[in-house]
Amino acid sequence: MANFNIDSKKKRTFDAIAIGSGISGGWAAKELSEKGLKTLVLERGKEVNHGDYPTTMMQPWEFEHLGQITKEMKDANPIATKCYAFGEDSSHFFVKDAEHPYIQEKPFDWIRGYQSGGKSLLWARGTQRWSKYDFEGPARDGFDVHWPIGYEDLAPWYSHVEIFAGISGNKDGLESLPDGEFLKPHEQTCVEKHFTDQMRKHYNGARPVIIGRCAHLTDPQPIHYQQGRAKCQQRDLCQRGCPYGGYFSSNASTLPWAKMTGNMTMRNNSVVHSIIYDEKKQKAIGVKVIDAITKQEIEYFARIIFVNGSTVNTNIILLNSKSSRFPNGLGNDNGLMGKYIHFHNFETTISGEYEGFLDKKTDGIRPNGSYIPRFRNVKKQETDFLRGYASGFSASRMEVTNREGWGEELKKNLFEKKYGNWRVGSHFMGETIPKISNYVKLDETLKDQWGVPQVRIHVEMDGNDAKMAKDFREQLTEMYTLAGFTNIKTHSRNGWNPGLDIHEMGGVIMGNDPKNSQLNEWNQLHHCKNVFVTDGACMTSNSTQNPSLTYMALTARAANHAVEEFKKGNL
Amino acid sequence: MERRNVIKSLGIGLLGLGNLPSWANNWNSGSFEHFEFENSEMFAKIVDCIIPETNTPGAKSVGAHKYLEKVIKDCYSEQIQSEVKQTLKNLEKEAMVKHQKSFEKLDNLQALEILKNNTANKKTVDFFKNLTIRSYTSSEYYLTNHKNYQMAPAYFHGCVAI
Ligand SMILES: Cc1cc2nc3c(=O)[nH]c(=O)nc-3n(C[C@H](O)[C@H](O)[C@H](O)COP(=O)(O)OP(=O)(O)OC[C@H]3O[C@@H](n4cnc5c(N)ncnc54)[C@H](O)[C@@H]3O)c2cc1C
Numbered sequence: 001m002a003n004f005n006i007d008s009k010k011k012r013t014f015d016a017i018a019i020g021s022g023i024s025g026g027w028a029a030k031e032l033s034e035k036g037l038k039t040l041v042l043e044r045g046k047e048v049n050h051g052d053y054p055t056t057m058m059q060p061w062e063f064e065h066l067g068q069i070t071k072e073m074k075d076a077n078p079i080a081t082k083c084y085a086f087g088e089d090s091s092h093f094f095v096k097d098a099e100h101p102y103i104q105e106k107p108f109d110w111i112r113g114y115q116s117g118g119k120s121l122l123w124a125r126g127t128q129r130w131s132k133y134d135f136e137g138p139a140r141d142g143f144d145v146h147w148p149i150g151y152e153d154l155a156p157w158y159s160h161v162e163i164f165a166g167i168s169g170n171k172d173g174l175e176s177l178p179d180g181e182f183l184k185p186h187e188q189t190c191v192e193k194h195f196t197d198q199m200r201k202h203y204n205g206a207r208p209v210i211i212g213r214c215a216h217l218t219d220p221q222p223i224h225y226q227q228g229r230a231k232c233q234q235r236d237l238c239q240r241g242c243p244y245g246g247y248f249s250s251n252a253s254t255l256p257w258a259k260m261t262g263n264m265t266m267r268n269n270s271v272v273h274s275i276i277y278d279e280k281k282q283k284a285i286g287v288k289v290i291d292a293i294t295k296q297e298i299e300y301f302a303r304i305i306f307v308n309g310s311t312v313n314t315n316i317i318l319l320n321s322k323s324s325r326f327p328n329g330l331g332n333d334n335g336l337m338g339k340y341i342h343f344h345n346f347e348t349t350i351s352g353e354y355e356g357f358l359d360k361k362t363d364g365i366r367p368n369g370s371y372i373p374r375f376r377n378v379k380k381q382e383t384d385f386l387r388g389y390a391s392g393f394s395a396s397r398m399e400v401t402n403r404e405g406w407g408e409e410l411k412k413n414l415f416e417k418k419y420g421n422w423r424v425g426s427h428f429m430g431e432t433i434p435k436i437s438n439y440v441k442l443d444e445t446l447k448d449q450w451g452v453p454q455v456r457i458h459v460e461m462d463g464n465d466a467k468m469a470k471d472f473r474e475q476l477t478e479m480y481t482l483a484g485f486t487n488i489k490t491h492s493r494n495g496w497n498p499g500l501d502i503h504e505m506g507g508v509i510m511g512n513d514p515k516n517s518q519l520n521e522w523n524q525l526h527h528c529k530n531v532f533v534t535d536g537a538c539m540t541s542n543s544t545q546n547p548s549l550t551y552m553a554l555t556a557r558a559a560n561h562a563v564e565e566f567k568k569g570n571l
Numbered sequence: 572m573e574r575r576n577v578i579k580s581l582g583i584g585l586l587g588l589g590n591l592p593s594w595a596n597n598w599n600s601g602s603f604e605h606f607e608f609e610n611s612e613m614f615a616k617i618v619d620c621i622i623p624e625t626n627t628p629g630a631k632s633v634g635a636h637k638y639l640e641k642v643i644k645d646c647y648s649e650q651i652q653s654e655v656k657q658t659l660k661n662l663e664k665e666a667m668v669k670h671q672k673s674f675e676k677l678d679n680l681q682a683l684e685i686l687k688n689n690t691a692n693k694k695t696v697d698f699f700k701n702l703t704i705r706s707y708t709s710s711e712y713y714l715t716n717h718k719n720y721q722m723a724p725a726y727f728h729g730c731v732a733i
Binding site: 054 | 595620629641648
């Protein structure tokens with residue numbers, strides 16, 4: 001019996017454990033296993049191997065509701081169905097509200113994907129580097145906590161992840177948005193080019209408009225073929241999962257790569273309940289898992305633990321990892337874990353039309369748009385609000401369907417070929433200020449079906465956010481007007497709540513000082529160095545870029561540091 | 572690993588959908604065909620008179636009536652559903668009064684007259700029209716013959732002459 005236990009424990013012992021197999025966990029798995037560490041990936045959701053995408057080849061007419069969500073689904077999932085990507089073709093990759101309840105102290109739209117690959121199957125693939133101004137922002141503007149690293153620390157790791165993931169983009173030479181290792185860029189449309197030119201002229205280069213940078217294989221390299229991926233076919237059906245591996249997902253890229261090393265073991269349906277801390281060794285020694293289906297409890301052991309459950313789940317796991325050394329959660333000596341939750345403000349949009357280029361249209365499909373990097377307060381404070389915003393910009397031209405009449409007349413009209421004006425639009429992505437008053441914490445009594453405390457979420461927008469959104473509406477209106485656009489309308493997105501950005505960050509943030517942060521410059525818990533947090537939870541601030549590329553780079557950097565320390569015997 | 576080889580051997584990475592995991596199975600069954608339609612004759616007449624068969628397929632041959640019934644049942648509120656029921660009743664009543672025939676037995680012109688001139692239920696009639704157009708313009712016939720629809724164009728040109 002004793003021997004059996006030892007054997008069984010041996011089988012459950014690895015060099016490293018990664019919790020979560022989404023964008024960040026996939027990168028941890030790849031780097032750790034590639035460097036020779038026996039790595040266990042624990043994923044709470046179902047198994048989705050690359051290719052397990054049931055709707056991916058379906059034609060539009062094959063969906064029984066032509067893409068529309070059923071009333072039953074909507075009523076049962078008031079939160080998940082708010083996500084624009086939740087549709088008849090993709091609902092199976094979203095967490096359903098009732099299965100995973102949480103408590104909203106303030107309205108928070110928590111959008112989740114629990115499966116192999118996490119939300120990497122669903123994301124919109126926008127990928128921009130941060131600049132030095134972004135890392136320096138919190139110090140310049142007097143935020144409570146400042147970044148312990150700068151652009152120079154992360155730049156080589158941005159390159160590392162860009163080359164492997166495959167990022168398409170144009171080398172624009174902007175200080176505010178550094179260039180990366182780009183594959184061929186997508187093309188701007190006539191009106192997007194026109195807007196770029198007009199803005200260059202009117203603002204003397206201070207408001208560049210560029211083609212979006214995104215994780216698509218526009219020009220696959222040998223490293224991508226080695227992953228089993230092929231050129232993006234420009235279907236723009238990405239939320240279904242891509243059979244070509246045309247965009248970056250953990251499923252198509254990092255997970256199969258990690259598996260190929262022979263060093264990675266993946267266990268699905270494994271809900272990590274908490275991290276086990278050994279009071280004598282003064283280290284984390286493993287994790288406690290609840291099997292999602294059998295509800296059985298199992299322990300796994302490793303010398304290195306990467307926590308990549310996505311921001312809120314990572315906070316839950318650490319807060320729930322209580323020991324006599326850490327009664328308030330692992331590493332939480334300062335009591336600030338779970339605080340400083342921040343997000344991107346997407347609360348407003350603008351639209352318009354352009355009556356030029358009427359002899360032109362676009363052809364084909366582009367899974368991307370143009371992008372306006374942040375132009376407010378980049379190098380110095382210029383406005384009555386702190387920080388700034390990035391914006392999307394897209395201009396497209398559709399055939400309009402003439403729906404007049406009935407019977408044969410209507411039928412004839414439906415076959416008319418006619419184009420409307422060019423339609424233009426922008427969305428807003430505002431930086432928010434990390435604040436101690438925006439937090440997540442564990443409920444003291446309510447638990448989920450696996451015995452994990454439910455989370456209480458308290459995140460609110462503030463006056464700075466409102467002023468910034470107003471500035472977006474004013475500035476974009478001015479820019480659209482200067483470009484000659486008409487029918488310009490700004491919109492408030494009624495019912496938009498924090499969380500719906502799906503860029504929630506913070507709670508376990510990086511910083512130099514253990515008094516006000518949880519993680520050091522290598523993403524190690526200050527007080528438990530063999531635990532690394534490299535998903536959104538680690539972010540000291542949020543800047544205006546889509547965050548996932550930065551999670552990837554931070555993860556790769558931290559994982560390589562972990563391997564070095566492991567080999568030196570320091571962990 | 573196996574899957575990777577499959578992808579490789581197909582070159583372009585197009586996977587068959589033969590062996591999906593069990594959670595995905597409901598996407599394999601042709602559930603569309605198996606539903607029962609209480610009002611299918613009535614809806615068939617409605618979509619047929621809105622977009623009739625000519626020398627090209629009309630709304631009925633692309634299955635718009637099945638779509639209408641299904642989408643109304645599955646995707647709309649009870650309020651809208653009861654308005655639909657009421658409208659169907661009214662159309663039927665009017666058909667009987669005017670032509671002493673059930674609505675579904677009318678010829679298309681007669682049916683269309685009743686539909687178009689039904690001011691009491693204009694909102695619902697317009698809703699039928701919109702759904703019929705939606706179904707028709709999403710059909711394989713319309714998209715491939717009229718829209719030059721390609722699922723995977725593999726290119727994008729931002730500025731071409733019309
Ligand atoms: C529609 C949509 C559009 C988006 N667009 C963009 C974009 O354009 N650009 C961008 O940068 N980002 C975008 N995002 C956000 C992006 O998807 C996330 O930033 C990214 O996936 C986060 O990576 P992650 O590894 O932290 O979390 P995830 O990818 O969510 O992975 C976390 C994994 O951990 C697992 N897990 C959680 N808790 C546990 C536990 N207790 N035990 C075991 N496993 C656990 C989950 O099941 C999941 O698989 C978008 C997201 C969505 C949904």
